[in-house]
Amino acid sequence: MRKGTSITTLIAGIIAAGCFLFFWLLYPYHNLLKEQMTLFLHSAEHFLSYLTKPAWLSSAAGDLLTQFYIYPAGGALLVTVSLLAEWFLFRRVFRKSGMRSLYSSLSALVPVIIEFLLHCGLHYPLSSTFSTLIALVTLIAFMRLRSNSLYFWLAFPAAAMMYLLAGHGIILFIAGWMIIGILGRRRRWYSMALPALCSLALPLLLRATFLLSPVQAYRYPVREPLTLSVDMTWKKILELDYESQQQNWPRVLVLSRDYALQNRIASYYTNLALSQTGLMGEWLFHFYQPGPAGLFLPATQYSTPLMITFSNEAFFYLGDLNMAQHAAMLGMIFSPYHRSARLVKRLAEIHIAIGDGPAAEKYLGLLDKTLFYRKWARQARALTAGEDMPLRKKIPSIDTVRLADDYLTSLEILLQSNPENKTALDYLLCYHLLNKDIPSFRDAYNTWGYSAGERMPGVYAQALIVSLYQEGADNETLKEYNIPVPVISEFMDYTRAYEQAKGLSAPLQERFGNTFWFYYHFAMLE
Numbered sequence: 001m002r003k004g005t006s007i008t009t010l011i012a013g014i015i016a017a018g019c020f021l022f023f024w025l026l027y028p029y030h031n032l033l034k035e036q037m038t039l040f041l042h043s044a045e046h047f048l049s050y051l052t053k054p055a056w057l058s059s060a061a062g063d064l065l066t067q068f069y070i071y072p073a074g075g076a077l078l079v080t081v082s083l084l085a086e087w088f089l090f091r092r093v094f095r096k097s098g099m100r101s102l103y104s105s106l107s108a109l110v111p112v113i114i115e116f117l118l119h120c121g122l123h124y125p126l127s128s129t130f131s132t133l134i135a136l137v138t139l140i141a142f143m144r145l146r147s148n149s150l151y152f153w154l155a156f157p158a159a160a161m162m163y164l165l166a167g168h169g170i171i172l173f174i175a176g177w178m179i180i181g182i183l184g185r186r187r188r189w190y191s192m193a194l195p196a197l198c199s200l201a202l203p204l205l206l207r208a209t210f211l212l213s214p215v216q217a218y219r220y221p222v223r224e225p226l227t228l229s230v231d232m233t234w235k236k237i238l239e240l241d242y243e244s245q246q247q248n249w250p251r252v253l254v255l256s257r258d259y260a261l262q263n264r265i266a267s268y269y270t271n272l273a274l275s276q277t278g279l280m281g282e283w284l285f286h287f288y289q290p291g292p293a294g295l296f297l298p299a300t301q302y303s304t305p306l307m308i309t310f311s312n313e314a315f316f317y318l319g320d321l322n323m324a325q326h327a328a329m330l331g332m333i334f335s336p337y338h339r340s341a342r343l344v345k346r347l348a349e350i351h352i353a354i355g356d357g358p359a360a361e362k363y364l365g366l367l368d369k370t371l372f373y374r375k376w377a378r379q380a381r382a383l384t385a386g387e388d389m390p391l392r393k394k395i396p397s398i399d400t401v402r403l404a405d406d407y408l409t410s411l412e413i414l415l416q417s418n419p420e421n422k423t424a425l426d427y428l429l430c431y432h433l434l435n436k437d438i439p440s441f442r443d444a445y446n447t448w449g450y451s452a453g454e455r456m457p458g459v460y461a462q463a464l465i466v467s468l469y470q471e472g473a474d475n476e477t478l479k480e481y482n483i484p485v486p487v488i489s490e491f492m493d494y495t496r497a498y499e500q501a502k503g504l505s506a507p508l509q510e511r512f513g514n515t516f517w518f519y520y521h522f523a524m525l526e
Helices: 002-026 029-036 044-052 056-070 072-096 101-119 126-143 148-153 155-166 169-183 189-210 214-219 232-245 249-259 264-276 280-286 305-310 312-318 321-334 341-353 357-368 374-384 390-394 407-417 422-434 438-449 458-470 475-481 485-501 506-512 516-522
Strands: none
Touching: 002 072, 002 101, 029 056, 029 072, 029 232, 029 341, 044 056, 056 072, 056 126, 056 155, 072 101, 072 126, 101 126, 126 155, 126 169, 148 155, 148 189, 155 169, 155 189, 169 189, 189 214, 232 249, 232 264, 249 264, 264 280, 264 305, 264 312, 264 422, 280 422, 280 458, 280 516, 305 312, 305 321, 312 321, 312 341, 312 407, 312 422, 321 341, 341 357, 341 374, 357 374, 407 422, 422 438, 422 458, 422 516, 438 458, 458 475, 458 485, 458 516, 485 506, 485 516, 506 516
């Protein structure tokens, strides 16, 4: 027995260490996102708000500890410890049911592995694991009851309390209670059925009180559909998102090059990094471009909650703070918990930039009540009175009613107010290029981008020479636009190669794959 216990302990230790290292080093960004999408306030009012829903104990405890996900090692440690506790409790239940030590240890790994995979999802909360832990502790307590009468008559009150404290843990508790009652207590199944059915009907009966749908009532505190997989594509996208939040733009470009994701959100962050490093006009087609969809993320009825959450980033750096605020508010509304530390920070930044102190203070006051953002809130207050803010110079002085996806109007308003807004100019020109709309590109370039004697970025030169070629422009016009001679020479080479390829892209890919001309002829717009 001692040998078996030692082997079991060793195996559990190795698995726990692997789980910790996985979430710390290989898969930290899911936990970082979960922390950003919650907002736990240290106030009595916030604590009382948990009473409006079931699972108030597991929800409050889970959200309280989710704050520590802000540190990758903290998130990894919390997930690992909670899974280890779950394994220990499942093992205890199996052993009390008469299963041998080694078999109970191995059997307990099955639900823990499932829980591990659930934590690899985008929205699976720590509070859900706590619901399972509370159910297991209650089940073990019931197994210790010596009286069969108490075991039977206390089931419904315990289940009712279980639902209020742990939500979906009621299902695990009742299932375990029935199995142990039939197999261990030798109760007939039909004598167990009535209390079980009454207990399982509780979520349905109370759903109107808690304003939940039938599905939500049974899976609370889980609020989003479950996924059971390790998604490395989302890990890479969230890494791009995290580095963008840190304004580590060169790092974003390095990751984009290494990952080479053909994904709209990845292109969105890549293009944002290109604009912030001044390389958009040079390197646009060195990365995957799904058409103009890679410049903005829509905040519409067809968007996912995460897409809406991310959509404010481009507007914020462009200086269109009305649209950034609109996207951030929608992100807050459609987030799983309807309160997000990340979006509260962004709304505070927006109101600080526009000089609206009272509105900024509303959001800073919320952050004052958090554990890890109160310092940021104190530092941000010093900016409300400051005048030297680069972002403030980009804010348009005019505005108009427009649709959320009317990106051209947004960009034109920004440039009308501030023709020096280089980010808005790059986005406007690239929007036309990615739409393959050469006439609109040339009009925009002539209106906002033309400057005599200034070197033209390579991608813009490639598009402009196509327009000039189509109209049969002479050499004087080429000199007037200051198109680099190598671009003219390369365009002639591409034209000959395109004619020889007879509509095939493969012969042109290696040399011309990162040019506007190749994109113009072969890219399929999404």
